Amino acid sequence: MKEELLKAHCNGRLMLFVGAGVSANLGLPDWNTLIGRIAEELDYDPKIFATYGTPLALAEFYKKRMGGLGSLRSWMDREWHNTNTDITKSDIHRLIAQGNFPKIYTTNYDRWLESAHDAFGVKYDKIKSVADLVKLTEGRRQIIKLHGDFDLEESIVLDETSYFKRLNFDTPLDIKLRADVLGSSVLFIGYSLNDINIRLLFYRLTEMWGSSNFATARPKSYVFTSRPNPVAEEVLRHWGIEMIVSEEHDPGKALTDFLQQLTA
Structure with a gap:
């Protein structure tokens, strides 16, 4: 485990990005x-x-x-949101809820992150639109639904038009993201490195730092994967993002083991 990553988590300066791979462990439709x-x-x-x-x-x-x-x-x-799903049985969601992540950004629509926090007694504020930004509680964890939420249909990024609008990165949530990323390390979990959506997000975050006056002070960012990819590793390294590769072949177990080490 990277010492700087552990330190960022311990100090509450590690922002988590959660992708579809995390929800896939619950058997959700693809x-x-x-x-x-x-x-x-x-x-x-x-x-x-x-x-x-x-x-x-x-x-x-x-x-x-x-x-x-x-x-x-x-x-x-x-x-x-299958009613037969018991979120308390998901070690991944438990470890996320119990981790020291002040802000969790997710591109997932589902509510399982929120359900896990409810189940394990961790208070949070959910942010799905600009209206939620004025109702935040100081010191409480934030869960930011970057691609929308089932509770607000118009926020869901599913079709080409909504996705192209999302790519502009000029909404109030994007302004918040730019502010948040300047002060924290970022850890990405549950994302495919071949997904152009997340690669664009990696690039945008790099651009955010590059256009600031504090680029040399940028905290390290990380992406966890269970599959080695030397091409992605080289490209991401130039973007200031370090790949953490597990030797465990099962993606679910790999992520569980990683989160256990990080949050221990």
């Missing part, structure tokens, strides 16, 4: 399942429909045809 559902609602063969465009484009098509997310949002809410 993009293929979602696109299959969209196809069914629009009376298309799922296999053929999937060839018509990217998931973002297909979700855009659905919204145009249906006039919004409508019944799809309700289906997603049900499928992503």
Whole structure:
């Protein structure tokens, strides 16, 4: 375990970014399942429909045809929040909730992070829109839903239009992100290094630092992965982000073991 990473966590200066890989450990539906559902609602063969465009484009098509997310949002809410799921059995979520992370940013729509905090008695403020920024409690953990939340349909980043708007990085939540990242180390978990979305986020964070007057004082940032990738490692190193690679092949166990070492 990196000494600087441990120190940042111990001192409460480590900001956590949580991706879809964390929710995947709960058995949540993936993009293929979602696109299959969209196809069914629009009376298309799922296999053929999937060839018509990217998931973002297909979700855009659905919204145009249906006039919004409508019944799809309700289906997603049900499928992503299976009542049989016992969040207290997820060591990953327990370790996140009990860790010393003053701010947790997530690109996940689901509420399992919040449920874990509730289950383990950790108080937090959830931020899903600018309206929530004026209701924060001093000293309380913040969970920032960067790609939206099921509680606020218009905040969900699912289709091309909402995603392209998200790429502008000029919303009040982005301004908050820029301020937060200047004072903390950042740890990314649950992300695929091949995902262009997260790579763009890596790049944007680097740009935020580069345009500041304190670039030389930038705290280290880290991304945890269970799969070695020398290409990504070299590129990210130049962006000021250090890869932490586990020797454990099972992604869920790898992340659990890592978080246990970090939060011990």
